[in-house]
Structure formats: C-alpha cells, structure tokens
Amino acid sequence: xxxxxxxxxxxxxxxxxxxxxxxxxxxxxxxxxxxxxxxxxxxxxxxxxxxxxxxxxxxxxxxxxxxxxxxxxxxxxxxxxxxxxxxxxxxxxxxxxxxxxxxxxxxxxxxxxxxxxxxxxxxxxxxxxxxxxxxxxxxxxxxxxxxxxxxxxxxxxxxxxxxxxxxxxxxxxxxxxxxxxxxxxxxxxxxxxxxxxxxxxxxxxxxx
Numbered sequence: 001x002x003x004x005x006x007x008x009x010x011x012x013x014x015x016x017x018x019x020x021x022x023x024x025x026x027x028x029x030x031x032x033x034x035x036x037x038x039x040x041x042x043x044x045x046x047x048x049x050x051x052x053x054x055x056x057x058x059x060x061x062x063x064x065x066x067x068x069x070x071x072x073x074x075x076x077x078x079x080x081x082x083x084x085x086x087x088x089x090x091x092x093x094x095x096x097x098x099x100x101x102x103x104x105x106x107x108x109x110x111x112x113x114x115x116x117x118x119x120x121x122x123x124x125x126x127x128x129x130x131x132x133x134x135x136x137x138x139x140x141x142x143x144x145x146x147x148x149x150x151x152x153x154x155x156x157x158x159x160x161x162x163x164x165x166x167x168x169x170x171x172x173x174x175x176x177x178x179x180x181x182x183x184x185x186x187x188x189x190x191x192x193x194x195x196x197x198x199x200x201x202x203x204x205x206x207x208x
Contacts, residue, residue: 016196045194046120052189053120056113059182064106067173081175082106105179108144112186115141116193123197135195142190 016023017031024032067079080088082105089098119138122129 045192045197046123048192049116049120049189052185052192053113053116056109056182056185056189059178059185060109060113063175063179063182066175066178068175068179070171070173079173082179109182109186112141112144112190116186116189119193119195119198123200131198134198138190138193138195138198 014023014025015028017034022031022033064082066081068082068085069080071078071080082101086098086102086106089095089101115137119134121127122134
C-alpha cells in the first residue's frame with residue numbers, strides 16, 4: 001500500500017480491519033470478514049496514549065528500585081528488588097535466567113515506552129519518515145509488551161508456595177503492585193494508540 005493510498009483511505013470512505021486487515025466501508029461498525037469492531041479513528045488517541053505512558057513512567061522507577069519481595073528465614077527478614085535479583089542471579093552463575101528477567105522486566109517495558117513516545121511525537125509533528133517500518137515496530141511492541149509480567153507471576157508463585165510458618169515465608173513488596181500497574185499502563189497505552197494516525201497527513205488525530 002502506497003503512502004498516498006493509506007493517507008487518503010478515510011477520505012475515500014474506507015477503513016481497514018485491525019484484525020484481518022481487510023478493507024471495507026467507513027460506515028460499517030463490524031468487519032464482514034472476521035466480525036471485529038471497526039472504527040474510522042479514535043477520539044483523542046494521542047492524548048490517551050500520553051496519559052498512560054506518563055503513568056507507566058511514574059511507576060517504572062518504584063517497580064525496579066523498591067523491594068518486590070520480603071523473605072523471612074529463621075526470623076531474619078531480607079528484601080529483594082528486581083535489579084538486585086538480576087545481579088544476584090548473575091553472580092551465582094544463573095546468567096540465562098538473569099538475562100531473561102532483565103530483558104522482560106527492565107528492558108522491554110522501557111523500550112516499549114520509548115517506542116510509543118516516538119510514535120506519538122511522530123504523529124504530532126506530522127513526520128512521514130519510515131512509516132511502514134514504524135507501523136511494523138508498533139505491531140511488534142504491542143505483541144511483546146504483554147509478556148512483561150514475569151516478575152509478578154514469580155512473586156505470586158513464591159508467595160503461594162513458600163509459607164513454612166516461622167521457618168520461612170515470602171510476601172510481596174510494594175514494587176510488585178507498581179510493576180503490575182506499569183505493565184498494565186503500557187498495555188493500555190499501546191491499545192490507545194491508533195497506528196493509522198501515522199499515515200494521516202499532518203499527523204492530525206481523527207475524531208468520530
């Protein structure tokens with residue numbers, strides 16, 4: 001699809017399905033092919049995306065630097081952060097696990113926020129640079145972002161399994177809540193962003 005055709009689709013009364021990518025009338029509310037809900041443009045898409053991104057950025061630092069778990073062993077309590085856990089695993093030779101946790105919990109959320117911020121700025125500035133590549137990057141970001149809950153899952157499993165009375169217990173810290181909120185915020189940010197706005201001349205947000 002050429003840039004001209006993509007940017008003038010709405011003007012021609014057409015819209016694409018975000019699920020099966022088929023093209024239909026802009027007047028329709030559901031796709032004839034897969035039944036997905038259609039919309040010609042989301043009102044205030046950029047504003048909503050920025051709001052969720054700012055929320056995610058505010059939660060990013062407490063999620064990574066505050067304790068995510070408190071463990072008590074024989075009366076002695078210790079606390080662990082995500083970055084501290086990565087360093088500990090690396091020092092003990094569990095480098096593959098350390099890399100997985102670092103990438104999923106630290107690098108991916110940060111990268112997702114940077115990419116979405118770049119997308120929003122591209123729309124607001126009316127940039128026509130690498131539109132196809134930016135659209136593909138958005139799809140990748142939307143897909144990988146949902147797999148960033150690994151630390152929350154681990155904490156949940158540890159809390160459920162390690163409850164040995166006065167010998168050893170594990171309980172979640174405030175960072176677990178902040179981390180879950182950060183991941184949910186980035187997911188909502190990606191869902192709020194309409195990638196078709198990248199192709200609209202001048203980067204204007206379409207309103208229904």
